[in-house]
Amino acid sequence: MRGTIPTLGLAWLVACSPQGIKIDNPGGGGDRDTDTGTTEDTQDTDTDTDTDTDTEPPVYDCAHLPPNPRPIEIVDIQTEEDFDFDADGYLVFQDNSNLVGRDQYGDFRVISANVASDPSAVQVLSNGFIVVGAQDQGALKIVDPSDGSWELLIGGLTQPNGVEIGSDDRIYFTEFTNSGRVRWVDLDGTQGTILSNTDMPNGVVLSPDEQILYIGGSTGWNTGAILAVQRLGPDTWEDFPTVIYESVGHDFDAVEVDSCGNIYTVEYDTGRVFRISPDGVTIDALVDVDDPNFWNEYNSLRWGNGLGGWETDSLYLTNRNHIFPIDIAIEGKPHPTAP
Numbered sequence: 001m002r003g004t005i006p007t008l009g010l011a012w013l014v015a016c017s018p019q020g021i022k023i024d025n026p027g028g029g030g031d032r033d034t035d036t037g038t039t040e041d042t043q044d045t046d047t048d049t050d051t052d053t054d055t056e057p058p059v060y061d062c063a064h065l066p067p068n069p070r071p072i073e074i075v076d077i078q079t080e081e082d083f084d085f086d087a088d089g090y091l092v093f094q095d096n097s098n099l100v101g102r103d104q105y106g107d108f109r110v111i112s113a114n115v116a117s118d119p120s121a122v123q124v125l126s127n128g129f130i131v132v133g134a135q136d137q138g139a140l141k142i143v144d145p146s147d148g149s150w151e152l153l154i155g156g157l158t159q160p161n162g163v164e165i166g167s168d169d170r171i172y173f174t175e176f177t178n179s180g181r182v183r184w185v186d187l188d189g190t191q192g193t194i195l196s197n198t199d200m201p202n203g204v205v206l207s208p209d210e211q212i213l214y215i216g217g218s219t220g221w222n223t224g225a226i227l228a229v230q231r232l233g234p235d236t237w238e239d240f241p242t243v244i245y246e247s248v249g250h251d252f253d254a255v256e257v258d259s260c261g262n263i264y265t266v267e268y269d270t271g272r273v274f275r276i277s278p279d280g281v282t283i284d285a286l287v288d289v290d291d292p293n294f295w296n297e298y299n300s301l302r303w304g305n306g307l308g309g310w311e312t313d314s315l316y317l318t319n320r321n322h323i324f325p326i327d328i329a330i331e332g333k334p335h336p337t338a339p
Contacts, residue, residue, distance in 0.1 A: 062260035066329035069286050075316075075323040077102055081299045082122040082163075083318055084130070086145065087337040089308020091323065092130060094119040099132060099143060104309045112148040115141060121163040121173065125187075126336040131171055133160035140173060140185065154185050162204040162216065162253075165336050172213060174201035182215055182229070194229060194237045201227075203254040203300070207278075208261055208333050216252040216265060219243060224251040226265055226276065244280040254301040256315060259331045266298045266317060273301075273317065273326060287326055294321035303332025306339060 083093035090101030092111065099112040099119055111130070121133025121140070130143040132150070139155040140163075153171070161176035172194070175181045180201045185191040194213065195201070203216035211231045219225040227241035244263065251268040258264070261278035264286075271289035276282070289298065298319045304310030312331045317324045 062262075065260075065262075069329070070327040072287060072289060072324050072326055074291075075104070075325060077323050078321055079300075079318045079323065080320050081118075081120050081318075082133075083300060083316075083323070084122050084124045084302060085305040085307065085310045085335065085337065086124050086130075087128055087305075087307060089310070091310070092122055092124060093318075094122060099130065101145075110148070111145050112143045112150060115143060115150055120159075120161050120176075123163040123165050123171075124335075124337055125165055125169050127169070128337065131163050131165070133163060133173065135159050135161070140171065142187070153187070154189070154191060162202050164204045164206055164213075166206060166210060167336075169336070172204050172206065174198075174204050174215065174217075176200060176202055180217075182213070184235075192235050195239075195241060198227070198241070200251075203252070203265075205255050205257055206333070207257055208259055213237065214244070214255050214257065214263055215241065216255040218251070219246050223248050224267070226252055226255055226263060228280075242280075245274070245276050245283060253299045254317075256301040256303060257333050258303075258328065259333060262330075264301055264315060266301060268298055269296050271296055271298045271317075271319065273315075286328075289317060289319070289324050289326075291319055291321060291324075294319060303335060305335035305337050307337070312338065 077091055079093040083091055086092050089103050092101045097114045097117050098110050099115050100110050102108045115132055116134030117136040119132045120135050123131045128145060130145060132141045132143055134141055138157040140153045140160055141150045142153050143150045157175055159176045160173055162174040164172040170184055170186050172184045178199060179197045181193055182195040182198055182201050183193045199218040201215050201217040205214050213229045215227040217225055217227050223246055225246035226244040228244050229241045230238045232238060252265045253268050254266050256264040263276040266273045273286045275284040275286055298317060300318050302316050304312050304314050304316060306312040313329055315326045315328050
């Protein structure tokens with residue numbers, strides 16, 4: 001049994017309980033070069049050719065994680081189910097049938113009007129275009145934020161919901177139904193299926209080395225689960241997922257990973273955020289988000305991209321009413337639009 005987490009409004013605390021099933025070759029963290037030095041700078045030892053000053057990514061001791069997350073402060077931006085961050089510092093989210101953006105200074109803009117009646121999946125590609133899941137139309141669309149136009153990427157889907165963007169802009173997505181599918185599609189329309197007959201697959205995220213795909217789903221009636229699927233080749237995956245973590249009576253809509261390969265999820269109905277070690281053995285209860293002015297419906301987690309005040313070491317959570325930043329003090333897996 002997990003330790004009980006007392007609720008103290010917007011509280012933070014930690015409890016641990018080893019459980020879960022170990023998976024072979026779990027996805028681990030990986031460094032990325034964010035050096036932006038110039039070849040004209042005699043102090044630059046790298047070989048890149050851009051003109052900014054050198055910055056090195058922070059080095060984390062993944063075996064000894066930082067102290068507990070700091071208290072949460074609400075960002076007064078009302079979202080619906082899903083959101084992401086763009087290269088202009090905007091939080092991109094659904095607003096009724098529209099795709100909109102708002103920054104931390106209050107600037108608001110409509111990115112694409114009437115893109116879908118319930119655009120449940122929202123993810124930004126490295127080129128700034130935005131993937132939107134249109135559940136009502138059974139489709140994934142690609143939105144051009146410069147003029148709000150969109151193109152159909154793939155149709156014939158059943159409730160497309162969770163979306164993840166790979167480092168090559170390959171799009172991984174779920175169909176949120178009983179016996180649902182987990183699939184991928186490239187921007188040229190090439191597509192494939194990773195899993196079929198998966199119970200209510202929802203959120204999806206790649207490990208930092210992109211060798212494991214984590215899925216928020218279910219292992220049966222009234223039991224939420226985080227599942228893992230191992231990559232076997234560029235386009236092939238294991239036939240059956242491994243259960244990393246499950247909880248009776250709670251659903252997991254969202255799943256994320258940090259640069260050390262740790263997995264994060266939130267209970268849909270409680271707002272309790274958990275960190276799971278890459279091997280699936282250690283479960284840390286990080287924070288208990290309680291919004292007394294709104295029902296509990298915690299849908300999405302997303303790391304900031306380092307632009308517009310959306311920090312790369314903060315995990316952002318929505319309950320369709322507010323954005324809650326959780327200061328994890330470990331960087332997330334690099335965002336496609338990160339500088």
